[in-house]
Amino acid sequence: MKNEDSIYEVFLNTIDEDLRSMCKKNGKAEMPFPYPYCGEQDTERLAKALVDVLEKHSPDIPGLVPEQYRDDVHEARELLAAASLALLSLYFPQRDNCAHCMAILIGMFEHGSNPRFKSSGVRMFEQVTTGMKYSSEQGGYILSRFVRSIDYKRPCDHVHRDGSRGFTADEDDAVMFYKRYLKVQRHVFDTSPRFNFELCVKRPFEALSDNRENFYCMEEKMEIDLATKVRELQDRYTLNFAQAKEYDLLDKLMIDALLAYLRDGSVSIAARESYVAQTERLIDGAVKLPCATSPKEGADVDRIS
Structure with a gap:
């Protein structure tokens, strides 16, 4: 890739002429993708080509993707790219069918500590699969306003036999x-469960949202972000001690070990990132409230949940 080439231009030069023509016809977007929807096969071709370019010109940080998950991560990148292309083309305005919006959408996927966790990316697709949208203002689900552009059908109006x-x-x-x-x-x-699959899957797509003309590696940014999180955790841990809050000995040993692990630069960023949530839960959730009376006098020692 030449220095003056953007990652999107490399992608355009890689795909077949028919796909390139579909992209260029969308004149309302910068770094456009096809609009209206170009169909399952062409969407899959575009997704595979895009991921190939991203993985070639944005190689994974050494150690980011364990060898046993490399094929899974590659397949997931292609499928999530195809799903995003289809979602943007079918349910979003023409101007949003672009590389930048794809990067935003894929960036909304986050790793959860259990299968029930729902990131913003998951909830975006749920508007199509359930016809419902989560409203933080109302604290629950409301009918989605999504309308499919090819036939003007709304997911919320499509009711199945089971309701x-x-x-x-x-x-x-x-x-x-x-x-x-x-x-x-x-x-x-x-x-x-602890492997941060989403982080590995979405990392190459960050190149699409780069505001500069040339693509650059995000390794340094990821390291800085992780270091910032670790400092914040350490500060909260120290503050808890300063406020005379107590930890069980086992919790304290575990927290100290996790903080040391998170600072270990010899371990991959993805591996360390996967333990941030666990460390945070221990620091915030294992704190004992100081109690004026002892348990022998009938007072319970609570934990902050």
């Missing part, structure tokens, strides 16, 4: 690609 709403994988390509992605994601989660 559920939304489109299935057989009825919507965005759902189909997304469900295939989830199958890979769940396979990896069942094998290793």
Whole structure:
């Protein structure tokens, strides 16, 4: 890749002429993707080509993706790229069908500590699969306003016999690609719940949201972000001690070990990142409230949940 080439330009020069023409026809977006929706096969071709370019010109940080998960991560990148292309084309305005918006959408996926965790990325696709949108203002789910551009059907109006709403994988390509992605994601989660699969999957797509003309490696930024999180955890841990809050000996030993591990530069960023949430829970959740009376006098020693 020449220095003056952007990652998107490399992508355009890589794909077939028919796909390149589809992208260029979308004149309302910068770094455009096809609009209207170009169909399952062409979407899959675009996704595979895009991921190939990103992985070639944005190689993974050494140690980021363990060898046993390399094929799963690659497949998940292709499927999530295809799902994002379909979702943007089918449910978003023409101007949003671009590389920058894809990077934002994929960046909304985050790793959770259990299968029930739902990131903003998951909830975005749920608007199609369930016809419902989570509203933080109302503290619950409301009907989604999504309208599919090819036939003007709304997922919330599509009611099944059991009373559920939304489109299935057989009825919507965005759902189909997304469900295939989830199958890979769940396979990896069942094998290793602590492995930050989402971080590894979405990392190359950060190149698409780079504001500069030239693509640059995000390794340094990721390291800085992690170091900032670790400092914040250490500060909270120190503050708890300063406020005379106590930890069980076992919790204290575990926290000290985790903080040391998070600072270990010889360990991959992804591996360390996967333990941040656990460290945070221990620091915030294992603190004992100081109690004026002893347990022998009938007072319980509570934990902050």
